Amino acid sequence: MAEAFAGDDAYPGPEGRAGAVPTMRDVAERAGVGLATVxxxxxxxxxxxxxxxxxxRTAIVELGFQRNEVARALRPGQHSRTIGLLLGDLTNPFYATLAKAAVAVANAARFAVVLSTVDEDPEVEQQAIRELVGRRVAGLVIVPDQGDYRFLLEETGRRPLPVVFVDRPSAGAPGDSVVLDNEAGGRMATAHLLGHGHRRVAVLVAPSYYTTGRRLRGYRRAMRDADVPVDERLVVTLRQGTPEDAEAATRSLLALAEPPTAVFCTTGFLAEGAIRAVGAASRSVALVGFDDFPLADLLPVPLTVVATDPERMAETATELLLARIDGSAATSTRLVLPVRLVERGSGEIRPPAG
Structure with missing residues (x-):
């Protein structure tokens, strides 16, 4: 849910002064009592x-008055019952799941959530954070971009503001973080393909300053552990992490004189594009994706994935933030959540004989 804010102690209502919003003074006048009583x-x-x-209460209902949590937060010893949630594009199922789970935990604790989508734009993100801080939210859950977060220290320097970073750690600002074990996932996916006899294993890397970089590190570690040299022509870092880019990159890989027999895709979007390219080429190529996506298990050859739990990640982050708001004085925490390999068929295809 998203919460709208109005002026001093007021929200728009069905009645009240023409063009105005009802205030506590309006309620007091309607009920025939003083402001202190209201x-x-x-x-x-x-x-x-x-x-x-x-x-x-009757006057409150008639006027449509609602308490302004921002005004309450300005009083000594009190904070608002609202938290801010900043994340990427909600068309990405990963972010949509994060949002839904975070809102559920916050609502259960009687907190509202102001949701901002910043679509990986550092300037938009900074502006959104400044607006939320200005609204006196009780805390922030942020999926950080690659920007520098020292500005957050300046914004919150006059009052402590609990912040929990999700999926990626922060840069330049203190705060708790809840992340995935990305490197272990990359190593797991690559080792799985190597274990099925592949030696020419390609990797498609979506642009990211943290997550996919750690997954690539896991790929390289698994290749090194298996004593298999990395052919850098098979390591493809894309300018954009769209299915279309991944499809084009996979087509180029399959056109090599010595094409890969397996491909590790560092995101679900990249796996979608690789599946299209492999299908169009009518080639038998093993595929492993990172993160699941709808219908991946219903493909002609169901997709093997490194599965994550974004719902658990969001729940953990929101619960941690609420504990901070309630006064938890523990030192900054970095929680690393495990991932797991789900075998479905595409990652178990063996390389061509000979």
Whole structure:
């Protein structure tokens, strides 16, 4: 869910002054009580006679007044009941799953979530963070871009703001982080292909300053552990991580005089493109993807993947943030979540005989 904010103690309502929004003063006037009484009812502080409290609640409903959590956060010793969530393109199933799980945990704790999608744009991300900090959110969950986060220290220097980074660690700012064991996943995928007899194993690398770089590191480590030289022509770093780019790159690989017999794709989008290219070429090529995607298990040759758990990642990050908001004083935490290989058929294809 996304939360809208209005001015001092007010939200738009069905009634109220022409063109204005109802305030606590409007509620007080409607109920025939003082501002202090309205405040006690709104903030559930008690010490208000039941009949008076009922008049205040009736006025609140009639005017459409809602408490402004931002104003409450400005009071000493209080914070808002809202957290900010910043992540990439929601058309990516990975980010969509993160968002859904984070919102569920926050809502269960009676926190609202302001969601911003920044689509891997550092400038957009900085602006979104500044706006959220200005709204006095209680904390932030961020899937960071490759930008420098020292600006976050300047934005939050006057008041501590809990921050948890997800999927990638931060650069230049302290905070907790929840990440995947990307290197282990890359090593796992490559070792699996090597174990099925492949020696010419290609890797498609999506642009990323952290995740796919660690997966490539795992690929190189597995090749080194198996004493198999890396042919750098088979290591393809794409300018964009789209299925179309991956399809074109795979076609080029298959056109080599000595083409690969297996391909490790460092994201689900890249696996989609590689599948198309291999299918169009009518070639028997082993494939392993990183991250699952819908219908991957229903393909003619179901896709073997390094499976992750974005739902668990988001839940862990949001729970960690809520603990910080509640006053947890533990030192910064870096949690690394495991990944696992799911064998379905495409990664188990053996290289051609001879």
């Amino acid at each position: 405040s006690r009812v709104v903030n559930e502080l008690g010490s208000v006679r039941p009949a008076t409290a009922e008049r205040v």
